[in-house]
Every structure is written in structure tokens, then in C-alpha cells.
Amino acid sequence: MTPTELTQRLRDRVLLLDGGLGSYFIAMGLEQGRAPEAWNLEHPEQVIEVHRRYVDAGSDIIQTNSFGASPPKLAASGLEGRCAELNLAAVELARKAAGASALVAGNIGPTGRFLAPMGDATEEQLEEALREQASALARAGVDLISIETMYDLREALAAVRAARDTGLAVLCSMTFELRPRGVFTIMGNRLVPSLQALRDAGATAAGLNCTVTSDAMLTMVEQTREQASLAPVVAQPNAGQPIATPSGIKYDADPDRFAADIGRMLRAGARVVGGCCGTDDAFIRATRRAIDTMVSADG
Amino acid sequence: MSDLFRELGQHLYDGDAPGVIELTRKAIEQGLDAREILNAGLLPGMERVGRDFKDGELFIPEVIVAARAMHAGIELLKPLLARGAGPASRKIALGTVKGDLHDIGKKLVGIMMQGAGFEVIDLGHDVPPERFVEVVSTLKPDLIGMSALLSTTMPMMKNTIEAIRAAGLSGKVKILVGGAPITQAWADEIGADGFAPDAVGAVECARRLL
Numbered sequence: 001m002t003p004t005e006l007t008q009r010l011r012d013r014v015l016l017l018d019g020g021l022g023s024y025f026i027a028m029g030l031e032q033g034r035a036p037e038a039w040n041l042e043h044p045e046q047v048i049e050v051h052r053r054y055v056d057a058g059s060d061i062i063q064t065n066s067f068g069a070s071p072p073k074l075a076a077s078g079l080e081g082r083c084a085e086l087n088l089a090a091v092e093l094a095r096k097a098a099g100a101s102a103l104v105a106g107n108i109g110p111t112g113r114f115l116a117p118m119g120d121a122t123e124e125q126l127e128e129a130l131r132e133q134a135s136a137l138a139r140a141g142v143d144l145i146s147i148e149t150m151y152d153l154r155e156a157l158a159a160v161r162a163a164r165d166t167g168l169a170v171l172c173s174m175t176f177e178l179r180p181r182g183v184f185t186i187m188g189n190r191l192v193p194s195l196q197a198l199r200d201a202g203a204t205a206a207g208l209n210c211t212v213t214s215d216a217m218l219t220m221v222e223q224t225r226e227q228a229s230l231a232p233v234v235a236q237p238n239a240g241q242p243i244a245t246p247s248g249i250k251y252d253a254d255p256d257r258f259a260a261d262i263g264r265m266l267r268a269g270a271r272v273v274g275g276c277c278g279t280d281d282a283f284i285r286a287t288r289r290a291i292d293t294m295v296s297a298d299g
Numbered sequence: 300m301s302d303l304f305r306e307l308g309q310h311l312y313d314g315d316a317p318g319v320i321e322l323t324r325k326a327i328e329q330g331l332d333a334r335e336i337l338n339a340g341l342l343p344g345m346e347r348v349g350r351d352f353k354d355g356e357l358f359i360p361e362v363i364v365a366a367r368a369m370h371a372g373i374e375l376l377k378p379l380l381a382r383g384a385g386p387a388s389r390k391i392a393l394g395t396v397k398g399d400l401h402d403i404g405k406k407l408v409g410i411m412m413q414g415a416g417f418e419v420i421d422l423g424h425d426v427p428p429e430r431f432v433e434v435v436s437t438l439k440p441d442l443i444g445m446s447a448l449l450s451t452t453m454p455m456m457k458n459t460i461e462a463i464r465a466a467g468l469s470g471k472v473k474i475l476v477g478g479a480p481i482t483q484a485w486a487d488e489i490g491a492d493g494f495a496p497d498a499v500g501a502v503e504c505a506r507r508l509l
Contacts, residue, residue, distance in 0.1 A: 023451055026398045032425045036400070112403075117314070117364045118410070151403065180355030186407075188358030211479060241450060241480050253450070277449055 001103065001143045003204040006169035010205065010232045010271045014291050017105075017146070017236060017274025018054035018062045019284050025050070035077035037069045040089035047090075051097030053281040058288030059274070062102050063146050064090035067109035070133045072126075076112055084136045091140035105146035105171065106137030108159055115154055127158035131165070138166035147172040147203075148236070149210045149276075153189040157201045164202035171272060172198045173209035173234050176220060183220050191223055195230045207234025210276040213241055213253070214261035221265045232271030237261070239278030253278065255286035263290045303329075307336070307372070308344030314364030316371040323372040333379035341372050345415070349499045359407060362499060366414025373416040389509055390440040391475075394422030394431065396455040401448035404478060407498040408444060415502045417442075428455070428462035435468045442505055445491075447478045456481075457489040473508040477501055 001009075009015070025036050028046050039047050051062050068074065069090060071083045079086065087106070094104045111129055113121040134145055145163040147170065150156035156174055163170040176183045176191055183191040191208075198206035208220055217237040224230045240253020262273050273291075275283045303326055310318035319341075326336045348365045351357045377388070391412055395405050402424040409419045420438060422430060431443060443463075447453045456476055463469055473492040476485075477500075486494035493508050495501040 022400050023398075023449065026400075026425075032397065032427055033423060034425075110403075118360055180353075182355075184355075184358065186359045188360065239450065278451060 001169045002167065003164075003169045003202075006144060006204045007232075013295075014266055014270075015060045015272045016058060016284065016288055016291060017272060018051075018059045019275035019279035019281065020277050021050055021063075021065055021067075023278065024053075024280070033077075035068055035074070035079055037066060037074070037086045037090065038077075038079060040065055040086050040093060044089070044093055047093045048097045051094050054284055055097055055099070055102050057281040057284040059102055059284055061105050061144070061146075061272075061274075062094055062098055063105045063107040063148075064094045064137065064142065066090040066107050066133070066137065067148065068112075070108065070111045071129045072111040072113050072121075073109070083132055084139075087133060087136035088140040091137060091142055095141070103143040104141075105144045106134070106140070106142035108133055108137070108145060108147045108163065109149050110151065110155055115152060123154050123158050126155050127162055130159045131162035134159075134162045134166050138168060142168065144169040144171065144204075146170075150174045151185045152187045153185065153194050153197060156194070156198060160198055160201040160203045169204040170202065171205050171207070171234050172203040173207045173236060174198075175210040176208055177211055178216060178220075183223060191220060192227055192230065195224060195233070196227065199230065205232045205234050205272055206230070207236075207270070207272065209234070209236035210238060213238055214258045214265075218261050218264050218268070221270050222268045225269050231269050233265075233269050234272040235262070235265045235270040236274040236276045238276045239283060255283045258283050259286035259290040262287050263294055266291070266294060301339075303331075304336075304340040304343075307340035308347065311341055311344030311365055311368050311372065312347055314361060314368050316364075316368040319368040319372045320375065323375045327375065327379065333376045337373070337376055337380070341369055341376075345369050349503060352497070352499045359498070363407070363410050363414070366411050368414075370414045370416065377416075388416065388418050389442070389505075390418045390420065390438070391442040391444055391505060392420040392422055392431070392434050392438065392440040393444040393446070394426035395424035395446045395448070395478075396452050396459060397425055397427040398455055399447050399449055399452035400424050401446070401478075404448065404498070405444070405446040408446070408477065408501045411498040411502050412444075412505065415506070417502075417505065428459040431459050432462050432466045432468065435463060435472050436466065440472060441509055442473045442475055444475045444477070444501065444505075447476075447481065450480050453478075453480055453485065456485075456491070460490055473505075475501060475504055475508070
């Protein structure tokens with residue numbers, strides 16, 4: 001899918017992504033210290049099963065199990081030199097689950113290496129590494145690329161440049177937190193200028209994922225409204241926060257509340273939505289219902 | 300004297316490691332007490348960094364660069380501090396709990412702890428309670444830092460603390476917890492010794508506990 005095709009499609013409709021993968025794999029017995037990407041070869045049936053849950057729940061786009069499949073991140077989990085192989089397997093499994101019901105986005109996460117002054121990596125090195133992964137995903141036949149959970153704008157831009165050069169549509173989300181002076185990444189990148197920079201670098205749509213719950217992300221999405229050129233926005237919050245009470249721990253997350261917040265994000269300009277950590281197929285199913293209800297109400 | 304300390308604190312705040320090294324050397328050459336150089340020069344600079352981080356003036360990159368400059372100064376003072384009745388280097392073992400694959404926050408805590416002069420043992424992510432117990436009994440760290448980023452893995456902190464208790468090691472080590480969903484209330488409920496909302500707070504909390 002080219003950037004123009006995705007832009008066109010987003011003009012016509014909202015696209016629903018999937019939710020988290022990691023917690024499913026751990027529940028299915030992912031061994032301690034093992035990279036989830038290793039399962040693309042060792043337990044392909046389980047990976048397909050998780051993807052299938054999201055397809056059944058109504059995801060329009062499912063994301064490959066390749067968040068940590070960039071060469072530096074794989075090397076850190078003892079899987080060096082296996083970038084092409086693991087990304088190819090990731091795409092094949094997602095494709096099997098998606099069939100004709102969903103698009104497949106090749107998922108890319110941070111390399112885990114820090115740029116100066118925190119670390120010794122250079123932007124060129126990160127771009128080269130991310131280019132290797134983006135090319136592997138493109139060769140394996142993904143429909144688009146989705147970059148997620150970036151916390152340093154410089155690495156996010158390197159990833160967008162690498163992904164854009166495949167010719168495919170590119171989604172890119174960074175992870176922000178609410179600080180005393182506004183919405184920032186941990187590295188101090190501001191929300192609105194960051195999303196603008198990602199768009200300028202060639203992201204078809206840019207947005208936010210992880211770290212915060214749906215109500216906090218809603219206030220962030222509302223801030224992107226001040227700049228029309230940022231639309232369409234991507235939003236994938238985490239499931240709710242746990243609260244410690246005298247009678248034990250309680251979770252304030254429930255799929256319906258999450259879906260209601262997503263509905264408000266859509267009204268604030270989000271066009272690509274989904275869930276991040278802690279979300280499962282129940283969250284995606286509830287969000288599907290919320291989107292469909294909105295469409296018929298607006299229809 | 301106080302000018303030299305103020306200048307030292309400023310170079311530390313600016314993350315200028317060569318400047319911190321130069322001024323620390325100068326202070327040592329002038330025959331100033333190593334403990335005083337630390338307490339009146341380096342620490343106030345780092346405390347200002349921590350305050351401005353909390354106020355949203357500074358972000359992780361500035362904080363880390365300042366922590367590294369602090370580390371450079373402490374390295375020069377260490378032999379002198381050790382000669383006095385000063386404490387030996389404190390050890391902290393860090394890990395993200397079992398079931399949780401997040402490790403960026405924990406890595407940042409590690410960098411900050413190193414900057415503050417701690418010896419850091421990084422156990423990685425998805426660390427089961429047994430491994431924490433093993434590390435406490437064999438490597439004998441002063442502190443354990445546990446991180447959890449998911450509401451679903453938070454209870455594993457409790458299991459880990461219980462495992463350390465069951466092994467009869469609870470008096471041997473202080474336990475510090477953190478991560479996006481973690482609160483003071485949760486830390487109290489599971490019997491952790493300390494909680495910090497971010498990497499800067501983790502260092503302050505570790506200092507307070509020891």
C-alpha cells in the first residue's frame with residue numbers, strides 16, 4: 001500500500017489496529033529472558049493464534065511480531081545475524097492469520113541503543129540498522145510499516161527515513177508523558193513539533209502509543225488539533241492503571257471505558273487507533289463496536 | 300572555598316565532565332577534605348539537577364550527562380574517601396520483574412545509579428523471583444531495584460519480595476520499586492522499602508535508604 005493509498009483510505013474511514021502481543025506470549029509460556037521474536041520460528045502456531053484473536057476482534061490492521069527484530073535489538077537478545085529470517089517469518093505468520101480480512105503492518109520498535117549524549121550510537125548507525133529491518137519486512141510483503149514506542153525523535157526520524165524508502169505507507173508513533181510544562185518524550189521532545197517532524201520526514205500518519213492510559217492520551221490527542229497538518233493522528237494507549245486499595249489491587253481499566261476514550265480521540269482527529277501494553281482482544285472488540293456505532297450514528 | 304564548590308556544582312549541572320575533573324583535582328590539591336568536596340560541591344549540583352528535572356526544566360539527556368560528570372568527580376574522590384571512615388561503594392542489583400519485557404526505564408535508573416557512585420548489577424528483564432533471591436544471597440547487594448511497566452506484572456513484585464522473605468534474606472537488603480504504574484501506595488502494600496517515580500528519584504531514594 002502506497003502512502004497515497006493509505007491517505008485516501010483514511011479519508012474514507014477509521015482504521016483499527018491490534019493490541020498487545022507480549023502478555024499473550026508470556027501467558028502461553030514464553031521462556032524467561034527469551035525474545036518474543038524467537039517464537040516466529042519456535043512456536044509459529046501460537047503467534048498465529050494471537051494474531052487471529054485480533055483479526056476476529058475486528059482489527060483492520062494487524063502488526064507483525066517484530067517489534068524487537070532490528071539487528072541491534074536482536075543482538076542484545078542473543079539472536080544476532082537473524083534479522084532477515086525472523087522478520088520474514090513474522091510477516092508469513094501475520095499474513096496467515098490476516099487472510100483477506102486485515103492488512104499486515106511490519107512492526108518496528110526502538111533499537112534499544114542510545115544516541116549521544118546518553119550513548120555512543122550515531123543516527124547513521126541506527127538508520128542503517130532500521131533500514132535492514134524495514135527492507136526485510138518489505139521484501140517479505142507487508143502492506144505497510146508501523147513504527148512504535150519511539151522515545152527519541154532522532155531515532156524515530158531515522159526509522160521513518162528507512163521505512164519511507166521502501167515505498168510503503170508508514171505509521172509512526174512515539175511515546176509521550178505529561179510533564180509539568182507540557183507533553184514530552186523522556187528525551188524532551190515536544191508532542192506537536194515531533195509529530196510535524198515525523199510527517200515532514202515522510203510518515204504517512206504520526207501519533208502516540210504506550211506509557212499512558214486512554215484518558216491521559218485523550219488530552220494529548222486533543223492538543224494535536226491545534227495543527228491541522230498533523231491529521232490523521234495515530235493513537236494506541238495502554239490499558240488502565242492499577243490502583244492499590246486497602247482490600248488489594250484493582251485495575252481501573254475496562255475495555256468499554258477504553259473504547260469510549262478512543263471514541264473521543266476519533267472526534268479529536270485520530271484516524272488510526274488501537275491498544276498497547278495490557279490490552280487484549282476484549283479491548284479491540286470493544287473499540288470495534290465503538291467505531292462502528294459512531295460510523296452509523298454519523299452516517 | 301565556597302566559590303570553588305559553587306563552580307564545581309555548576310560544571311556538574313552543565314554536564315561538563317572535564318570541568319568537574321579539573322575542579323575536583325584542584326580542590327584535592329588545595330588539601331580540601333574529600334567528603335567536603337563531595338557534600339558541598341558535587342552533591343548540591345546533582346540535587347539542583349534533580350529539582351529541575353522534577354520541575355520539567357531538564358530531561359533525561361541533561362540528567363544523564365550530569366550524572367556522568369558526577370561519576371567522573373566521584374572516581375577521583377573514591378581513593379580518598381576509602382582512606383577515611385567513608386562507606387565502601389554501594390551495590391544495587393536491578394531487574395524488570397518476571398513476565399515484563401520492558402527495560403528502557405531500568406536502564407536509565409542504572410545509568411543514574413552509576414553516576415551517583417553505585418556499583419550496578421543489571422539482571423535484565425523478565426527476572427524471576429528465584430533469580431533475585433539467588434543474587435541477594437550470592438552477590439550481596441545493598442539494594443534491589445525492581446521495575447514493572449505492566450499492571451499485569453506488578454503483582455510479581457510482591458511475589459519477589461515474599462520469596463526474598465521466605466529465604467530469610469529480608470534483613471539483608473533494601474528493596475526499591477518503580478515503573479509507570481507503580482505508586483507509593485502499592486510500594487507500601489507489598490512491603491517495599493522505597494518507591495521512586497523516576498530515575499532521579501530512584502537515586503535520592505536509594506541514598507535515603509542506606
